[in-house]
Amino acid sequence: MELGRAFTYSFEDKQWVSKLVMTVLLVFVSAIPIFGLITTCTLLGYITELSRNIRNGHPRPLPKWDDYGGKTTKGAYVLLAMLIYNLPVILISIGLYTFSSILGQSLFGGVAFVVIVFCALPILFIYTAVAWSMLTIALNQYAETGDNGVFYRFGKLFRTLQQNTSLTLQYIMYSILSNVILGLIGAIPCIGWIGAPALYISVQGYLIGEYGRQLGASKRAYREGV
Secondary structure, rough: OHHHHHHHHHHHHOOHHHHHHHHHHHHHOOOOHHHHHHHHHHHHHHHHHHHHHOOOOOOOOOOOOOOHHHHHHHHHHHHHHHHHOOHHHHHHHHHHHHHHHHOOHHHHHHHHHHHHHHHHHHHHHHHHHHHHHHHHHHHHHHHHHHOOHHHHHHHHHHHHHHHHHHHHHHHHHHHHHHHHHHHHHOOOOHHHHHHHHHHHHHHHHHHHHHHHHHHHHHHHHHHOOO
């Protein structure tokens, strides 16, 4: 898994300008309430196809921007899975907000809230790392088979993660580093504001697909539940 490659491979595509421009447009549209939800599904469907191309060694892995309905449908299943995987984090966040409201603005309440938050953060970080790694494994399988039920085979996904701890840690580290780099790029006025969103899709698609490829997941292995 090469972090530098994740940022450069897309420019080898002869149609990289039109593909990345369309990606940028859809990323910006996804910020629009309600309508943006549909666009988000389309982008997730695009990442699904991109990760499949990466895993299968496609020489020009960036998918074409066509079949928007198919991409949106694929992405809708991914978005639903993301919400379910993040449900514990959402519930804990709501609980912390409610707890802070109950404690009020007193000194004791403020100190108690800070202590609880600092205790909760390591748990949330570990859960997020494990949950998103499992989600990535499932996304690779979903991209290959089209079976959205793979997202919820938690036992098999967790066993795959346990059997590939070193690779999973590398994937998590590269994902974090890529987000830091993209954040720095996004801080650049004008060029960064446009380039970072497009690169985010291509970089994450590469890391997801390369993670799946290095898991040694052939089509047969995936159908058997990894």
